Structure formats: C-alpha cells, structure tokens
Amino acid sequence: MENFAFHNTTDIRFGKERIASELKDAVSQFGNKVLLTYGGGSIKKSGLYDQVLKALDGLEVFELSGIAPNPKIDSVRAGQKLVQDNDIDVILAVGGGSVIDASKVIASAKFYDQDPWELVLDSKKRFAIDQLPIVDILTLAATGTEMNTGSVISNPETKQKLGTGGPHTPAVSFLDPTLTFSVSKWQTAAGSIDIFSHLTEQYFDQKGYENDVRNGLIEGIMRAVIKWAPVALREPDNYDARANLMWASTMALNGLPRTGNVNTWTAHPIEHELSAYYDITHGVGLGIITPHWMEFAYSNETQPLFASFGRNVWNLTGDDKTVAKAAIEKTREWLGSLEVPTTLPGVDINTEDDFEAMAASAVKINSLDQKAFVKMTTADVVNLLKAAMK
C-alpha cells in the first residue's frame, strides 16, 4: 500500500429539518457579512430561499445568483467583486456542485487582485493566499464538492473546462436529502452516474490492487449507488434512496477512496472536453464514455481488478475472466437503465470534426499517455469517441 495523507475538516450535518435550528450558528461563527450564492430560480420556487433568509435573520446578507451548470468564470468574476467590495466574511452556497464550485474560487478570489481565471489556470496561486470559509446547503447529489477542495470552472471564450484545487474544503455542509426530492429524472440520473464515475476513476488505479480497505469502501458505495439510483428515478420522494445517493456523493470524493492511489483519472478529462465544446450534462457524458473506457482498459493485466469489481460490486461468480467481462456488461446495462442517452448523438453531438482536438486536449491536460491507469494516446481517445457515436 502506498503512503498517503488524509485530512478533511468539513463539518457534515446530514439529514432533514436542521436548517432552521443550525444554519445561523454555522454561518455566523465566521462573521456577520455573508455572500449568499445560488443558481437559477429553483430555490425560490421550492421555498428554500425564504427558509435560508429567515434562518439568517440578523446577519448582513449579499447575493450572487445565476451561477449556471458547468459554472462560468464570469460568475466567479462577479463574486470576486462582491466579496471584495463588501468585505464578506463567509460564503453560503446553496445549490448543486456548480454553485459550490464557483463559490470556492470566489472564496480565494477575495484575496487576489487580478483576474480569477488565473487562479483556475494555476492552483498553486490559491495555496499561496487565504480563502474565505464556505458553508453550503447541497441540493443535488453528484459532484462531491461538499467535502473536498476541488472545483471545475469553464471559460467559454477559451473553450476550457478546468479543475482547480484550493487549500480548504467547505467548513460546514448541510446535506438534506429532502432538498433533492424535486431533482428531475435527468439530473438524478446524471448525478448518480457522476458519483459512480468518481468511484470507478479511483478504483481502477495502478496502486489499487492491495489496498483492500480502500477497495471495500469503494465497492460498498458503488453497490449503494447501483441499488438506489433506479429507486430515486421511480420514486423521487423516497427518502432512503435520496439519502443513500447524497451520502454516496459525499463519500465518493472526500479523499478516502483515493487513499494510497496514484490517482490518475481518465473518463473525467475526456468528458470535460465534451462539456467544454458542447455544454452537455457532465454526468450524462460520463455515462456515455465509461463502458467504452472499461472495454479499452480491460486486459490480462487489469483483469484482477475488474474481477474484484465483478465479485464485490455485482455479486458475480466464476473465474476472473468471466466475472471481469460480465461486470463491464452489467455496468453498461445499469447505465442504460437510467433513462438518459448512452451515445454521443443522443446528446446532439453528431459530428466527429472536433474529436481530434478534444482528444489531444484531454490527453495533454491529464497526461493520459503517460500516467493513466491504462495509458491512452490521442488516437485511443479518438477511437473511444468514435465508438460512442453508436
């Protein structure tokens, strides 16, 4: 097992009916000047916006709204101006991964005098400066941003969608599964696939063969997602389904599944190119890519890990080869059952014109040809994308 460090200080408040009694203390421990960040109008329609403002009564609340899916650097720029002009003490992010991701970079940008896109381009700059504390109320089980330091920010002008890390995880995360009852089938499926993909990215790792504690943790979370995602699609108000997906989302990307990893991801950088070029839903893109990636990655060498995946996640029995191959097929079937497209034309990508450029960018950004679990050249990525056309 490889050496690793794990240090995650996020204060998790999981469950229903906590906001009225706990939110104000959680926020005001950091100060009285609050920037409330959120996306579109859904939190106003659901009543959450009113509930939050009521809970914060007595604090000085500023607002940044309109943070879009695949959050754009322009929202971060607007947030930077607000936190600097009003000397904000703490950011309260209410929403899904996009709102929290943008808020993390805004939290750093308070202490940066130049364009925050530079903070995204070079995460080291964020570690050299301070970062405002973030409290969040999560409304979508998907990205895991509620308990990690990462963000993904898009720049439409440069057609870039880049990951960025910072020095701190959110200080406090409220995870109320009832807030996800109203999440659409599309977003429920996409979020569940995103969670599952975070797990496969970390499970299939060069150093993943002998770390059974880590493997067991990931396999357990995978089983929970596989079981409960279809239930949440059928019964959007099923509390246990929403609760398992929400806690899976958090556990899947809080640092524990990567303990002892080399931690090189493949499906995500490829998908980020799709989102950057076509602004498709991230989780749906991952679901399209993942089975093709598994077929590419399976070999005699990787067979043991695919066999463990088959036995411990899909409860398959048999010899390694049979179990490994059946596990890939089971994964494909499960993804296909989630009522979202499973091909690129299904998300309106009907041309191969950009594949070469996207593939080259994905390979370059994550060094897929040098560091990936199974190394991928630009040609390999192009072939994968072509296979995903049908």
Next chain:
Amino acid sequence: MENFAFHNTTDIRFGKERIASELKDAVSQFGNKVLLTYGGGSIKKSGLYDQVLKALDGLEVFELSGIAPNPKIDSVRAGQKLVQDNDIDVILAVGGGSVIDASKVIASAKFYDQDPWELVLDSKKRFAIDQLPIVDILTLAATGTEMNTGSVISNPETKQKLGTGGPHTPAVSFLDPTLTFSVSKWQTAAGSIDIFSHLTEQYFDQKGYENDVRNGLIEGIMRAVIKWAPVALREPDNYDARANLMWASTMALNGLPRTGNVNTWTAHPIEHELSAYYDITHGVGLGIITPHWMEFAYSNETQPLFASFGRNVWNLTGDDKTVAKAAIEKTREWLGSLEVPTTLPGVDINTEDDFEAMAASAVKINSLDQKAFVKMTTADVVNLLKAAMK
C-alpha cells in the same frame, strides 16, 4: 436513514519513513513543551524511542512512561501532574491504544484541578474544559483511538473499566505499518478481533438496515480484516497485511461506520467486565464473546442484516436463513483460526462466581436491557458467559 453529524479533523499521515521528516513540524505547530508518553520498554528496544527524540531535537521534552495495557487511572494522575507542573503545550503519545487513551484524558486533566477519575466518571466535565492537542505514533492496529475522541480507563480499586469521550480527536496521527512488524501473534490476533468487533457492534444496529453506504463501508473493512489478519500472523513483516490492518483499525472507529446509527454496543460492555475483573486481553475477550452474542442476536427479525453480512462479507449464496446462519459459523471459524483462546477457561477464567455481578454491571452501564440492538437482561448475559465456558 437517520440524521447524523460527522466532523473529524485528525490529520492522518499514513505510511513508512515519515517520522524523521514530518514529526517535528507536526508537534511543534502546537508549542515547544512536549510530554512524550509511552508504555514499557518496547519502543526503546525497537529504536523508535531514539528516532523520536532525534526528530524532536530542539524541543523541550518531558516523559511519562509505564502506561500499561488497560491503562490505569494512576498513569493519568501522574500525567496530570506533569502537564500542569511543566505547562506542557502538546502530548506526543507513542504506543498502542492504551498510551493514546491515557494521553487523551491527561490532555483534558491539564485544565482540571481535581482527581481526573472524575473526568472519566462524567465525560461532560471534559467538554466543559480545554484539551491539549495530541500527536500520536501508533504501534498497534486495534482500538481506533488514533482517529476518535474516546478512551477506556481502568480503576483497579473500584474494579471499573469505563469509556470516556472528550471534545477532540488526536490532532495528528502517524500510522506507520512497519512499526507493527514486531507485534506478537497474540497481540496481532487480539488487535484484529478488536477491529472486527468494532465493525460488528456498529453494523448490527437498529438503524442499520437501509443505510447502504454505511453498510458497504463496514462490509468492505470487515473483508479486509478477515483476509489480512491470518496473513499478518503467518508473515509478521508483510507490509500490505500490516497496512490493511492499520488502516482498518482507524477506519473502523472514526465515526463513519456509525453514521446514522442508534449506536448501542453489546459485546464491548460485556468484555469490559471481563477485563476489569480478570485483566484479560480486550480483543481476546471480544473474540470469545462475539459468536455467542451472534447466536443470541439472530432471529427472524434480525435475519436480513445477518444475511447481508453473509452475502457481502463472507460471499455466501442462498436464502436469507441459510446465509445468515452460515455467516455466524464462518465468523466462529475465522475467530478460531487466529491462534488465541476461544473460551473463558482459555484465558484462565474458571469460575462462574462473578458472572452475576459482571452481567448486572454490563447491563446497567450500557442499558443493554433497554437500548441494545437485541435487548439483553442480566440473565441473558449470564447465559452467554456460561456458554463461553466451553
């Protein structure tokens, strides 16, 4: 799924060859006056003591040695005097669970003017006062104290062995599996059983049925312990075996496996009576009790959870009843394979004279007759102990 909170700030440094380069910074971030606590002479024999003192060069180091297994309140009293007389800034605990457990209470006792046994009797008093930061170097994979707030302290005068909680987990824990290469077969087995018991205590919970993320996590750690404990017994220098057991120890009791639990334990309070009366090795006592407890706890009502245990931990197939019963038998076999006694006479408990008093105390301390996963009366505990005589 039940509401829960999770907030664990321990900074984990897992792996080999970290102490020389990282220990001094980890300790001195809290100050220059250090109380080094340890047990008997084993850390001197192994060279760890010299390595630690060399790493701490330049800091002012005081020492408290002789902290025994099932740590006694007298060690805490001696530590209290040292931290108060020398205005200690930080405790460096080097050893197994006993050393770290005692150090946690000493860390609170610095800020308490009376006998620290009162802090053990009433944990609330510890939450009302400050606590020194603790850095630890773990030398035994067993109790999980390296990433939680708990301690167990014994008072031989009153024949009490009591759990106590405090406000803080250790600040930094160094987990170096190579430090456990020299752990005896007896302690390796006992430690592995302790880890496994922590997992069963939390898995078999009234609220454990629908929390699949939590269940999957526990099942995964159980599989790792079951697989690697026999390897560590056969090959004491097997790094992956020691590493999996060490990380399992930490993960088994850091708050994650209890998320959403009622969290009532049964085997531990019964074993604590055995240790308090006979000073036997905690993990060995747990191994004796656990299969008898499982037979007691199994019923039509609890069958689903025992069946999940059988399928996901022991890879058994079949109907619920068959799988559940076979899982208990598998557990008994595994415990029996670990080369430690499996009956009370095996640990020199040859009389039933104290069973009534021990049973009554166990029931009272943990409200086993009111709150346990399967409620136990004093008579039930006496019957369990009698069954463990052969």
